Amino acid sequence: xxxxxxxxxxxxxxxxxxxxxxxxxxxxxxxxxxxxxxxxxxxxxxxxxxxxxxxxxxxxxxxxxxxxxxxxxxxxxxxxxxxxxxxxxxxxxxxxxxxxxxxxxxxxxxxxxxxxxxxxxxxxxxxxxxxxxxxxxxxxxxxxxxxxxxxxxxxxxxxxxxxxxxxxxxxxxxxxxxxxxxxxxxxxxxxxxxxxxxxxxxxxxxxxxxxxxxxxxxxxxxxxxxxxxxxxxxxxxxxxxxxxxxxxxxxxxxxxxxxxxxxxxxxxxxxxxxxxxxxxxxxx
Amino acid sequence: xxxxxxxxxxxxxxxxxxxxxxxxxxxxxxxxxxxxxxxxxxxxxxxxxxxxxxxxxxxxxxxxxxxxxxxxxxxxxxxxxxxxxxxxxxxxxxxxxxxxxxxxxxxxxxxxxxxxxxxxxxxxxxxxxxxxxxxxxxxxxxxxxxxxxxxxxxxxxxxxxxxxxxxxxxxxxxxxxxxxxxxxxxxxxxxxxxxxxxxxxxxxxxxxxxxxx
Ligand SMILES: C[S@@+](CC[C@H](N)C(=O)[O-])C[C@H]1O[C@@H](n2cnc3c(N)ncnc32)[C@H](O)[C@@H]1O
Numbered sequence: 001x002x003x004x005x006x007x008x009x010x011x012x013x014x015x016x017x018x019x020x021x022x023x024x025x026x027x028x029x030x031x032x033x034x035x036x037x038x039x040x041x042x043x044x045x046x047x048x049x050x051x052x053x054x055x056x057x058x059x060x061x062x063x064x065x066x067x068x069x070x071x072x073x074x075x076x077x078x079x080x081x082x083x084x085x086x087x088x089x090x091x092x093x094x095x096x097x098x099x100x101x102x103x104x105x106x107x108x109x110x111x112x113x114x115x116x117x118x119x120x121x122x123x124x125x126x127x128x129x130x131x132x133x134x135x136x137x138x139x140x141x142x143x144x145x146x147x148x149x150x151x152x153x154x155x156x157x158x159x160x161x162x163x164x165x166x167x168x169x170x171x172x173x174x175x176x177x178x179x180x181x182x183x184x185x186x187x188x189x190x191x192x193x194x195x196x197x198x199x200x201x202x203x204x205x206x207x208x209x210x211x212x213x214x215x216x217x218x219x220x221x222x223x224x225x226x227x228x229x230x231x232x233x234x235x236x237x238x239x240x241x242x243x244x245x246x247x248x249x250x251x252x253x254x255x256x257x258x259x260x261x262x263x264x265x266x267x268x269x270x271x272x273x274x275x276x277x278x279x280x281x282x283x284x
Numbered sequence: 285x286x287x288x289x290x291x292x293x294x295x296x297x298x299x300x301x302x303x304x305x306x307x308x309x310x311x312x313x314x315x316x317x318x319x320x321x322x323x324x325x326x327x328x329x330x331x332x333x334x335x336x337x338x339x340x341x342x343x344x345x346x347x348x349x350x351x352x353x354x355x356x357x358x359x360x361x362x363x364x365x366x367x368x369x370x371x372x373x374x375x376x377x378x379x380x381x382x383x384x385x386x387x388x389x390x391x392x393x394x395x396x397x398x399x400x401x402x403x404x405x406x407x408x409x410x411x412x413x414x415x416x417x418x419x420x421x422x423x424x425x426x427x428x429x430x431x432x433x434x435x436x437x438x439x440x441x442x443x444x445x446x447x448x449x450x451x452x453x454x455x456x457x458x459x460x461x462x463x464x465x466x467x468x469x470x471x472x473x474x475x476x477x478x479x480x481x482x483x484x485x486x487x488x489x490x491x492x493x494x495x496x497x
Contacts, residue, residue: 001338096342120340130342144436146494148336148345148405180472180497184435188403195401 002125003091003132004032007057009145010087010116010134011037014057017089020044020078021061022068027091030126031059044070048077054085061129062104063093072103079111082137087116092131096120104133114138117147141178144185287417288455294373296455297415301354301377310353310377310411312486323483327410328360330479334440334492335406339365345405350395350429351412355381355388362387371398395425403434410442411488414458422459423467430471430493438476439468439493445478446487464491472497 007017016038021027028039042050044060052058058078063069079088092099108115113135120131136142234240288296301309307320315323335345344367349358352370354377362368368388372378381390391398395412407429416422426441433439444450444458451457465475473493480489 001340096340119338120343122340144496146436146438148338148436148438149333177497181435184472184495184497188435192403199401 001119001132002122003027003030003089003129006117006119006121006132006134007031007033007089010089010136011057013054013085014087015055016040017057017059018042018047018052019059020047020075021059021070021091025061025068027059027061027126044074044078048081051081051083052078052086053083054087056086058082058086058088059090060088061091061093064100065093069093072107076107076110079107079113079135079137082111082113084137084139087134087136088113090133090135091121091126091129092133093128094130096130099131108135111135112137112139114142116142117145119147141182143178144181286454287451287457290418290421293415293417293455297353297374298376301374301380306354307356310356315484323481323486324356326483327481328357330481330490331357331361331408331410331440332364334408334438334479334490335361335364335366341365346402348398348400348404348407348429348432349388350398350407350409350425351415352381352388352390353377355384355386355390357408357410358388358390359384359386369400369404371395394421396421396428398428398432400432404432404437405434406438406440407433408440408490413441414443414456414488417455417457422457426464426467427471430468430473430495433473433493433495435495435497437495439473439495440490441493442488442490444487445480445489458488461491468493 011034014037017031017033017040019028019039019041020043021041023041023043031039033039047058060070060075061068062072062075064071075088075090082088090104094100116134116136118131118133121129123130303309304313305317307317307324308315311320311323335347339345344365347361347366347368349355349361349368349370352358352372353374355370358368358370358381363386370378370381370388370390371393372381372390373392373394375392378390378392381388395409395416409429413422413425416425429441430439441464443464444460447460447462449457449459449463461478468475468491472495474496476492476494478489478491482489
């Protein structure tokens with residue numbers, strides 16, 4: 001998903017996007033806003049004093065790398081002044097794997113904002129931005145929308161069949177549907193939380209095990225390098241070469257008569273030249 | 285003609301998977317392998333629309349291919365970057381899947397018996413439910429697959445698009461819209477539509493549902 005694919009889903013009624021990101025962060029070209037939607041930069045402190053309505057969408061890059069990233073707490077006063085229906089698109093500067101979502105939930109609840117959508121963003125698109133949230137100030141649960149289908153490729157009811165009595169594509173309308181959704185959220189959350197505990201523990205164990213095996217592997221690599229170095233020293237020594245020439249001769253006696261003296265001569269020449277001072281050196 | 289018993293049905297599929305080529309064994313036996321290839325690719329593109337066009341290596345989608353047979357769909361969906369579990373009753377089909385590898389995980393299980401501590405973004409079942417001949421087992425299977433779909437996730441079940449049931453030969457009972465839609469609704473799923481395969485007169489397609497409650 002790219003931010004330019006996500007935003008259009010939430011721009012109905014929006015006339016202007018107000019970017020409160022740090023001034024050095026320039027993301028406007030990634031938004032590809034339609035011509036009828038304006039774009040304006042406003043300092044965060046200034047935005048905190050203003051009120052926003054549904055015709056404005058707030059935009060901000062959040063994260064831990066201050067000052068380029070805005071800390072979620074700094075957003076709380078802005079969200080609190082949203083009137084119902086106002087939305088914000090928040091880019092995530094943390095990696096998804098390490099998203100400290102406890103830092104987000106508080107400000108969102110304080111601002112009475114519901115996450116309408118949270119999605120990873122294509123890494124190739126904006127470097128250092130792993131995902132995005134669209135949040136909305138609500139007075140009651142807003143319908144949860146599907147996340148699997150691109151807005152432009154709906155699944156069409158095809159052929160004859162009963163009409164859908166319980167609402168359109170955005171989830172159930174009516175209180176019965178809303179309660180069912182809320183119950184589902186709460187129940188899935190509680191049970192998923194339960195089963196994720198042993199998995200989280202297992203992940204911690206496995207991470208620990210992988211790290212200790214990597215340490216062990218590094219130690220063994222070091223030992224191996226050491227052993228190879230010593231072997232190379234031994235193999236290049238004259239004593240070793242002499243011994244192996246003799247051993248080769250003993251293994252193939254027919255060739256030994258001719259071969260061993262030649263080898264001995266080579267080793268001998270090698271020793272002498274090794275003892276001679278190198279070119280350009282006066283030492284001896 | 286009487287229908288196959290559950291045991292005969294299981295033996296039939298095991299033998300068919302051992303005997304037939306890659307695609308005919310799970311596809312349409314009245315077509316040759318190249319034609320089955322078209323049939324498979326066409327259905328994969330329908331699934332692509334149902335699963336959506338997004339994929340992320342860090343936060344992948346989790347899919348269940350229920351009745352995966354020799355795993356062609358599981359492998360292709362895994363190649364899109366999704367995390368796929370394939371289940372099937374046939375041991376020979378699963379042995380083939382594991383040998384081919386390709387990223388998906390495979391388990392021997394019936395549709396009604398698969399248990400998981402995790403829910404799926406999409407549960408799909410391609411041309412399996414009309415091979416479950418016993419009505420009660422069919423219902424248990426649909427209920428179980430529905431229960432594995434997370435909130436806002438999707439269920440895609442292949443069967444024919446008309447109302448009513450029809451029996452073909454001794455190993456196919458197609459069930460219609462009047463069966464799938466109310467049952468899925470009872471399970472908290474909204475009916476999004478039926479997508480016909482539209483392949484050479486094949487009457488089947490995907491019932492697509494989204495969990496709303
Ligand atoms: C027509 S094949 C389809 C295989 C695969 N979905 C494909 O399209 O290539 C039907 C498959 O359903 C499996 N099957 C039938 N009844 C089943 C059940 N109750 N539980 C699990 N698998 C079942 C068979 O073993 C067989 O592999």
